[in-house]
Amino acid sequence: SIFSIIFKHEKILILLRHGESQWNLDNRFTGWTDVNLTLNGEEEAIKAGKLIKERGLEIKKTFVSYLRRSVRTSELCLNYLKDDKVEVLRDWRLNERHYGNLQGLNKAETAKKYGEEQVKDWRRSYDIPPPPMDNNDERHPSKDPLYSDIDPKLLPNSESLKDTLKRVMPVIDKLIIPEIKNNSNLMIVAHGNSLRAIVKIFKGISDKDIINLNIPTGVPYVLEFDSKLKVVNDYYLGDYKDIQKKVKEVEKQGKPLN
Numbered sequence: 001s002i003f004s005i006i007f008k009h010e011k012i013l014i015l016l017r018h019g020e021s022q023w024n025l026d027n028r029f030t031g032w033t034d035v036n037l038t039l040n041g042e043e044e045a046i047k048a049g050k051l052i053k054e055r056g057l058e059i060k061k062t063f064v065s066y067l068r069r070s071v072r073t074s075e076l077c078l079n080y081l082k083d084d085k086v087e088v089l090r091d092w093r094l095n096e097r098h099y100g101n102l103q104g105l106n107k108a109e110t111a112k113k114y115g116e117e118q119v120k121d122w123r124r125s126y127d128i129p130p131p132p133m134d135n136n137d138e139r140h141p142s143k144d145p146l147y148s149d150i151d152p153k154l155l156p157n158s159e160s161l162k163d164t165l166k167r168v169m170p171v172i173d174k175l176i177i178p179e180i181k182n183n184s185n186l187m188i189v190a191h192g193n194s195l196r197a198i199v200k201i202f203k204g205i206s207d208k209d210i211i212n213l214n215i216p217t218g219v220p221y222v223l224e225f226d227s228k229l230k231v232v233n234d235y236y237l238g239d240y241k242d243i244q245k246k247v248k249e250v251e252k253q254g255k256p257l258n
Contacts, residue, residue, distance in 0.1 A: 010233075011180050011225040012057060013202075014187040015195050018073040019044035019218040027107050029130075031099035032141055037072050044218025045073040049080025051220055051237040052187075060184040061087045063175065065094040065191060066146055073218070074189040091175070092150055093167050096191035100130040100158030103139065124214075125161070126207040132158035161210065165197035172201055180225060187220075192250070195221075203231050216246035 019041030023030040037045070052059070059081070064074045071090070078086055102110065102122065111119040122130045133140055134157070141147045141155040156163065179186055188198065192215050200210050202223060215221065216236075224233040236243045 011183060011227075011229070012185040013176070013180060013223045013225070014052065014057065014059065014185075015198060015215075015221040015223065016048055016073065016077065016187060016189045017192055017195055017215050017217050017219070017221075018067075018069040018189060019048075019076075021069045021217075024217060029099040029102040029105050029107060029110070031096055031103040032067070032144075033103050033139070034068050034144075034146070037069050041069070041217065042072070042076055045076035046080050047238075048073070048218050048220050049077040052077070053081055055237060057222075058185055059083070059086050059187045061089060061179060062187045062189060063089050063091060063094060063171070064189045065096070065194065066090055066092040067095055067191070070094070070189050070191065074187075077187075077189070089175070091171055092147060093171050094188065094190040094194050097161060097164040097193035098133075098141070098156040098159040100132045101134075102130045103133070120211075124211040126210055127160045127162040129158045129160040129163060161193055161197060161200075162207075164193050165200060168194055168197045169201065172198065177229065180229060199223075203234070214247050214250040216243060216250055219243055219246065 019037045021030060021035045021041055022038055023033065023035045024041070025038050059078075062074055062078065064070045074088060078088070099122075107119065107123070121128045135142065137143075137157075140157060141150075142152040147155055156167075159167070176186060176188070188195070190198075195215050196210060196213050199205065199213060199215075199221075205213065220237040222233075222235055222237060223231050226232045
C-alpha cells in the first residue's frame with residue numbers, strides 16, 4: 001500500500017499506553033500497583049496490533065515497563081503481528097508515575113474530598129507531586145521483589161510528571177534515540193504519564209501545556225521523525241471519533257461524581 005511505502009522512508013516511534021486495567025475501570029489511582037488488564041483491555045491490546053499491521057508498520061524492538069499491564073499489552077499486540085523477531089526489553093524506568101499515598105484511592109471520591117482543581121494538579125500538572133507514601137509502607141516499591149535488583153534510593157515514594165520525565169530521560173537518551181538514529185522502528189508500551197513525559201521530550205511541549213495532554217488506553221500513537229530527530233508528523237491509529245471519546249473519558253476521571 002502507499003502507506004507502507006511512505007513509512008519505510010520515515011523514522012518511526014510507536015507509543016502505546018497499555019490496555020484498560022482493572023483499576024482504570026474502577027477509576028483508581030494505580031501508579032506502581034501491579035494490576036491486571038480487564039478483558040476489554042486485552043481486546044484493546046489485540047486491536048492495537050491489528051491497527052499497526054494494517055498500516056504496514058514493522059517493529060524491530062519494543063520497550064516495556066516492569067508492570068504486568070504493560071507487559072501483557074505488549075504480548076497481545078505482538079502476538080497479533082506474529083513477528084517473533086521483535087526484541088522486547090523491560091525497563092523499570094518506563095513505569096507509571098508513582099502516585100504516592102493516592103495509590104488505590106478512587107479519583108472521583110478524592111476530587112470530592114480535596115476539590116477538582118487539587119486533583120487535576122496531582123494528576124496532570126508538571127511539577128506538583130501527590131502526598132508521599134511512607135518508606136515503611138508495605139506498598140512501597142522497595143518492599144516489592146520485582147525491584148530487588150534496583151538501588152532502593154532510586155525507587156520513588158511519590159512523583160510529579162517532572163520527576164517521571166527525569167526518570168525516563170536516560171532511557172530516551174541512551175536506548176531510544178540511538179535506535180531511532182539507526183533507522184529502527186520502535187514501540188514503547190508503557191503508561192499514561194511515562195508516555196506523556198516522552199511526548200513532552202520529543203515534541204517540546206511546555207510545562208504549562210502538558211496539563212492538557214491525555215493519552216487513551218490501547219491506541220497506537222505514531223511519531224514520525226526527520227533525519228535530525230525532529231517530529232514531523234504525529235497521529236493516533238484508529239477511528240478519530242472513537243479516539244476523541246476515549247481522550248474525553250481520561251479527562252473526566254478526576255472529576256467528582258454528582
